[in-house]
Amino acid sequence: MATLRSVSDHPNDAVPSASPPASQTDYMADDQYREAVVDLLGALAYGELTAFERLADDATFAPTIADKAALARMAVAEYHHFELLRDRLKELGAAPELAMEPFTEALHSFHERTAPGDWLEGLVKAYVGDGIAEDFYREVSAYVDTSTRALVLQVLEDTGHSQFAVDRVLAAITEDPRLAGRLALWGRRLVGEALSQAQRVAAERDALSTLLVGGVDRPGADLAEVGRMFARLTENHTRRMSALGLTS
Amino acid sequence: MATLRSVSDHPNDAVPSASPPASQTDYMADDQYREAVVDLLGALAYGELTAFERLADDATFAPTIADKAALARMAVAEYHHFELLRDRLKELGAAPELAMEPFTEALHSFHERTAPGDWLEGLVKAYVGDGIAEDFYREVSAYVDTSTRALVLQVLEDTGHSQFAVDRVLAAITEDPRLAGRLALWGRRLVGEALSQAQRVAAERDALSTLLVGGVDRPGADLAEVGRMFARLTENHTRRMSALGLTS
Numbered sequence: 001m002a003t004l005r006s007v008s009d010h011p012n013d014a015v016p017s018a019s020p021p022a023s024q025t026d027y028m029a030d031d032q033y034r035e036a037v038v039d040l041l042g043a044l045a046y047g048e049l050t051a052f053e054r055l056a057d058d059a060t061f062a063p064t065i066a067d068k069a070a071l072a073r074m075a076v077a078e079y080h081h082f083e084l085l086r087d088r089l090k091e092l093g094a095a096p097e098l099a100m101e102p103f104t105e106a107l108h109s110f111h112e113r114t115a116p117g118d119w120l121e122g123l124v125k126a127y128v129g130d131g132i133a134e135d136f137y138r139e140v141s142a143y144v145d146t147s148t149r150a151l152v153l154q155v156l157e158d159t160g161h162s163q164f165a166v167d168r169v170l171a172a173i174t175e176d177p178r179l180a181g182r183l184a185l186w187g188r189r190l191v192g193e194a195l196s197q198a199q200r201v202a203a204e205r206d207a208l209s210t211l212l213v214g215g216v217d218r219p220g221a222d223l224a225e226v227g228r229m230f231a232r233l234t235e236n237h238t239r240r241m242s243a244l245g246l247t248s
Numbered sequence: 249m250a251t252l253r254s255v256s257d258h259p260n261d262a263v264p265s266a267s268p269p270a271s272q273t274d275y276m277a278d279d280q281y282r283e284a285v286v287d288l289l290g291a292l293a294y295g296e297l298t299a300f301e302r303l304a305d306d307a308t309f310a311p312t313i314a315d316k317a318a319l320a321r322m323a324v325a326e327y328h329h330f331e332l333l334r335d336r337l338k339e340l341g342a343a344p345e346l347a348m349e350p351f352t353e354a355l356h357s358f359h360e361r362t363a364p365g366d367w368l369e370g371l372v373k374a375y376v377g378d379g380i381a382e383d384f385y386r387e388v389s390a391y392v393d394t395s396t397r398a399l400v401l402q403v404l405e406d407t408g409h410s411q412f413a414v415d416r417v418l419a420a421i422t423e424d425p426r427l428a429g430r431l432a433l434w435g436r437r438l439v440g441e442a443l444s445q446a447q448r449v450a451a452e453r454d455a456l457s458t459l460l461v462g463g464v465d466r467p468g469a470d471l472a473e474v475g476r477m478f479a480r481l482t483e484n485h486t487r488r489m490s491a492l493g494l495t496s
Contacts, residue, residue: 049317057304057308065349065352066345069330072301072327079323079324082317082320086317
C-alpha cells in the first residue's frame with residue numbers, strides 16, 4: 001500500500017492537525033499537492049452523486065409518502081453538495097469527470113456488494129456506511145489547506161439523514177427485536193466492504209495517500225497517528241451501531 | 249366514467265379556455281371546486297415526486313458521469329416542483345400527504361408496468377410518458393383560476409430532459425437503426441398504460457373530473473371540446489415520437 005511506503009520514505013513526528021498547509025494558493029503550486037486535492041474532491045464528488053442516487057432509490061422503498069419526501073429532500077441536499085465540489089474542481093482547472101473517474105469503480109463495487117434488501121437495510125447503510133466515510137474524510141481534511149478543508153467540512157454536513165435513520169431503525173427494532181441480529185450482521189458487512197474498497201483506492205492513488213502521510217515538504221501523519229485515526233474511526237462506528245440499538 | 253356522466257348533467261357550449269374562473273379566492277369558497285384543485289395539485293405533486301425517483305433511477309443507468317450528473321440535475325428540478333405544489337396545498341389548508349394519497353396507486357401501477365429495461369427505454373419514457381401527462385395537465389389548467397393555472401404551468405416547465413432525451417435517443421438509433429422497432433413498440437405500450445391509469449383516476453375522482461367538464465355554476469368542456477382535446481394530445485404524442493425518430 002502506498003500509505004505505508006510513503007510513511008517510511010518521509011517520517012514525520014509533528015502533530016499533524018497542528019500544521020496543515022497555510023493557504024490554498026501556496027500549496028496549489030505544488031503539483032503533487034494539487035493532484036492530491038483534485039483526487040480528494042473527485043472522490044467526494046462522485047461519493048455525493050452516488051449518495052444522491054442511493055437516497056433517491058431508498059425513497060422508493062419508503063413506507064409512507066412523508067418518508068419518501070423526506071428522503072428525496074436529503075438526496076437533493078447531497079446533489080447540491082456535489083455541485084459545490086464540481087464547481088471547486090473547475091476553479092482548480094480540473095475536469096470534474098476526469099477527477100471523479102478513478103473512484104467510480106470502487107464506489108460502484110461497494111454499492112453493488114451492499115445493495116440493501118429492504119427499507120431498514122437502506123437506512124442502516126445510509127447511517128453506518130456514510131458515517132464511516134464521513135469520519136474518514138473529516139480526518140483527511142486536517143491535512144489540507146484551510147479553503148479545501150472548509151469545503152470538505154461543508155459537504156460532510158449531515159443533511160438530516162442520521163437522526164431520520166436512527167429514529168426509524170430504533171422504532172423498528174423496538175417493535176420486532178428479532179431484527180437486531182440481521183441488521184447487526186449487515187452493519188459488519190458494510191464496514192468490511194467499505195474498508196476493502198478504501199484499501200483498493202489507497203493502493204491505486206498515490207497522490208491521495210500522500211495527503212495523509214505527507215510529501216517531501218509537507219507534514220503528514222506518522223504511523224502512530226494513523227493508528228490513532230483508525231481507533232477513532234472504529235470508536236465512532238461502535239457508537240453509531242449502539243445508537244441504532246445494534247452490537248458492532 | 250364520471251367524465252361522461254358529468255358532461256350530460258351540465259352541458260356547456262362556451263369555448264372553455266375563454267371563461268376560466270376569475271380568481272382563486274372566489275372559487276375556493278366553492279367546496280367542490282376547492283376539492284378539485286386539491287386533487288389536481290395532489291396528483292401533480294405525487295407525479296413530481298415519482299418523476300424525481302424515476303429520473304434518479306435512470307441516472308444509475310447513465311453511460312457516462314456527465315449523463316449521470318445531468319439526470320440528477322433534472323431529478324432535483326422535479327423535486328423543487330414537488331415542493332412548490334406541497335407548499336400550495338398547505339396554503340389551501342390541505343394535508344399534502346392526504347391530497348397525494350388517492351393517486352399513489354395509479355402512479356405506482358403505471359411505473360411498475362413500465363419499468364424501463366435499459367437507459368434508452370428510460371429516456372423514451374421520460375420524454376413520451378411525461379410529455380403526454382404534461383399535455384394533459386396543461387389542458388386541464390385552462391379550466392382553473394389564474395393563480396392555480398400559473399402554478400401548474402410553472403411546474404410543467406421542461407427541466408431540460410426533453411432535448412436531452414431526443415439527442416441521446418436519436419444518436420443511438422442513428423448508430424443502430426434496429427433499435428427503432430423495439431423503442432416504437434415501447435412508446436405505444438407507455439401510452440396504453442398511461443391511458444388506462446388515467447381512466448382509472450377519472451372514474452374514481454369525481455371532483456377532478458368535473459374540473460374538466462364543469463360544475464353547477466362553472467363552465468367546462470363540452471363533449472366536442474373533450475374530443476378536440478384528445479385529438480391534440482394524440483397529435484403531440486405523434487410529434488414527440490417523430491422527434492425521437494420513431495413511428496407512433
